[in-house]
Amino acid sequence: DAGVTQSPTHLIKTRGQQVTLRCSPKSGHDTVSWYQQALGQGPQFIFQYYEEEERQRGNFPDRFSGHQFPNYSSELNVNALLLGDSALYLCASSLGAGAGYEQYFGPGTRLTVT
Amino acid sequence: GESVGLHLPTLSVQEGDNSIINCAYSNSASDYFIWYKQESGKGPQFIIDIRSNMDKRQGQRVTVLLNKTVKHLSLQIAATQPGDSAVYFCAETASGYGQNFVFGPGTRLSVLP
Numbered sequence: 610d611a612g613v614t615q616s617p618t619h620l621i622k623t624r625g626q627q628v629t630l631r632c633s634p635k636s637g638h639d640t641v642s643w644y645q646q647a648l649g650q651g652p653q654f655i656f657q658y659y660e661e662e663e664r665q666r667g668n669f670p671d672r673f674s675g676h677q678f679p680n681y682s683s684e685l686n687v688n689a690l691l692l693g694d695s696a697l698y699l700c701a702s703s704l705g706a707g708a709g710y711e712q713y714f715g716p717g718t719r720l721t722v723t
Numbered sequence: 724g725e726s727v728g729l730h731l732p733t734l735s736v737q738e739g740d741n742s743i744i745n746c747a748y749s750n751s752a753s754d755y756f757i758w759y760k761q762e763s764g765k766g767p768q769f770i771i772d773i774r775s776n777m778d779k780r781q782g783q784r785v786t787v788l789l790n791k792t793v794k795h796l797s798l799q800i801a802a803t804q805p806g807d808s809a810v811y812f813c814a815e816t817a818s819g820y821g822q823n824f825v826f827g828p829g830t831r832l833s834v835l836p
Contacts, residue, residue, distance in 0.1 A: 613766070642822050649731060651812045651826030652767065665823045699766050701822075708755050708816050708824075714766025 611636065613702050613715035621721045622690050630685040630718045634702030641683040642712065643675060644699040652699055658683050659706040687720075695722045731810060733831040742800040746813035746827045751794060753815035757824070758787060758798045762809045770798070770811075800832075808834045 614633045622628050634641050640659045644652035654667035658677035672688045681702075687694055697717040703710040736742045748756070754775035759767035773780045773787045773796075780787050786799040796813050810831050814824040 640822070651814075651829050652824075653826070654823050657822050665821050667823060701766070703822070706821055708818075708821050710822075711769050712822065714768070716764060716766055 613700055613713050615698075615700050615715040615718050617718060618716070619719045619721075621723060624690055624692060624722055626690050627686065627688045628690060628720060630687075630698050630700075630720070632683045632685070632700030632702075632715060634681050634683070634700075635713050638702035638704055638713070639681050640703045640706045640710065641677060641681065642701045642703075643683070643685045644701065644714075645669075645694075646697040646699055646717070648696070655685070657706060664706055690722045692722050695720060731829050731831045733833055735833045735835055736803050737835050738803060738805060740803055742798075742803045742807070742832060744798045744800075744811050744830045744832065746796040746798075746830075748794050748796060748813065748815045748827070749825065750815060750817060751791075752817040753825075754818055755816050756787070756789060756796055757814045758785075758796075759812045759814060759826075760807075760809045761812065761829075767812060803832075803834050805834050805836070808832055 616631045642657040643655040646652040655669050657665040661677045674686045677683045699717045700715045701712040703712045757772045758770040761767045771782045771787050778789050784801045788797045810829045812829045813827040816824045
């Protein structure tokens, strides 16, 4: 049983460009959350998707958007990249959207903006 | 693998000793807390959780203590092993905020042989 997978592993983009990161949840999971983890810091919640809709959102600008597909996989899109968007982007999946459902994290995508 | 944190507070313990990792949380309305372990090149891994109606919960070799009065959380690891070396994060959320967890800054645990 595959766990949470993310692609790509690493990505280098130029300031102002757009990027799409992908996540496949653990088998049987229907909820996906995205986190941004800057170097030396804890993860910061970006948003959560459940039933193909954004259910919760953290304190991130509209440049960050997402999508969930019928197979529960998800994409994170970031427009107009800034140098400060350089970080590890983590995807987590769970059986449900509530806090009590254990989240399983993927290995992350390292985004570098130059 | 990925370096999780280069300048985190570090706790160094001797193999076999007990470890205590502390966390101060910020929101007095938080009622659910989780400790995560993050190894280099990996995402965070759930260790143990506790709800605000409890002040102590035990798992296998781990114990979490919650002091709501001073908004403090601790993780105790018994008989620390080399495989316990990692960065540890506490995370909090409040009812109604679902999985909108707020993570602490993390502590690097280094187990000495």
